[in-house]
Amino acid sequence: MSRDAPIVVSPPTAETGLARIRRRMVSAAVAAGRDPGTLTLLAVSKGQPIDALRDLLRQGQRAFGENYVQEALPKIAALRGEDLSWHFIGRLQSNKTREVATHFSWVHSLDRLRLAERLSAQRPDHLAPLDCCIEVNLNQEASKSGIDLPAVAALVAAIDRLPRLRLRGLMGMPAPQADPARARASFAALRDCLATCGGALDTLSMGTSADFEAAITEGATLVRIGTALFGPRLPRGTVPEG
Numbered sequence: 001m002s003r004d005a006p007i008v009v010s011p012p013t014a015e016t017g018l019a020r021i022r023r024r025m026v027s028a029a030v031a032a033g034r035d036p037g038t039l040t041l042l043a044v045s046k047g048q049p050i051d052a053l054r055d056l057l058r059q060g061q062r063a064f065g066e067n068y069v070q071e072a073l074p075k076i077a078a079l080r081g082e083d084l085s086w087h088f089i090g091r092l093q094s095n096k097t098r099e100v101a102t103h104f105s106w107v108h109s110l111d112r113l114r115l116a117e118r119l120s121a122q123r124p125d126h127l128a129p130l131d132c133c134i135e136v137n138l139n140q141e142a143s144k145s146g147i148d149l150p151a152v153a154a155l156v157a158a159i160d161r162l163p164r165l166r167l168r169g170l171m172g173m174p175a176p177q178a179d180p181a182r183a184r185a186s187f188a189a190l191r192d193c194l195a196t197c198g199g200a201l202d203t204l205s206m207g208t209s210a211d212f213e214a215a216i217t218e219g220a221t222l223v224r225i226g227t228a229l230f231g232p233r234l235p236r237g238t239v240p241e242g
């Protein structure tokens with residue numbers, strides 16, 4: 001290399017993962033003609049150690065999403081006293097509903113009336129009603145969780161009758177291998193479904209690291225972002241406690 005070769009120094013960047021994601025969210029909203037103030041960022045902290053959550057917390061992040069009750073409880077305990085909202089976004093099992101009803105303020109993955117009834121019955125009286133989204137299955141082939149779009153209206157009506165739940169909207173996640181055009185069509189379908197559900201529902205929980213900008217274009221009000229904020233996850237069962 002010649003002595004005169006220009007030395008390219010990348011500018012020092014103070015911009016963190018959080019700032020970068022927020023900026024991309026704002027750009028996507030503005031490009032879609034939407035008010036960025038209507039968007040919520042849920043930091044999906046499954047597979048992340050407590051220090052990574054503390055780091056985001058220091059930067060002002062307040063909403064965290066977890067998939068596994070056993071992993072979440074020590075984090076919730078460690079950060080008790082902070083004014084945080086904890087969102088359960090994982091597969092809900094009936095033997096875990098009491099812990100979810102007690103320790104979380106949101107559940108995004110409601111897909112059975114039986115689970116909704118348990119959560120409503122188990123929500124402690126001193127807490128506000130549990131905010132909930134119905135999870136909709138957006139990839140008909142590999143249907144693992146969520147209900148099909150045509151079944152949404154009936155479940156909305158049934159959940160509306162439960163006193164200790166507050167139904168907020170719909171959650172969906174396209175197949176991980178879906179191409180961007182198909183993911184976008186799925187987001188649009190979820191938005192159209194919400195529009196048929198009546199005025200009280202205000203939440204469209206859709207979009208992850210891979211596709212949150214497309215989700216915002218199609219009307220997401222809450223995006224659930226993990227790896228693009230935190231970096232790679234630790235393998236399950238290896239997240240240190242406390």
Ligand SMILES: *Cc1c(COP(=O)(O)O)cnc(C)c1O
Nearest residue numbers: 044089208209210224225226227
């Ligand atoms: C893990 C997870 C996310 C976050 O996924 P990333 O690709 O890390 O952004 C969002 N939603 C649900 C339901 C998840 O399980």
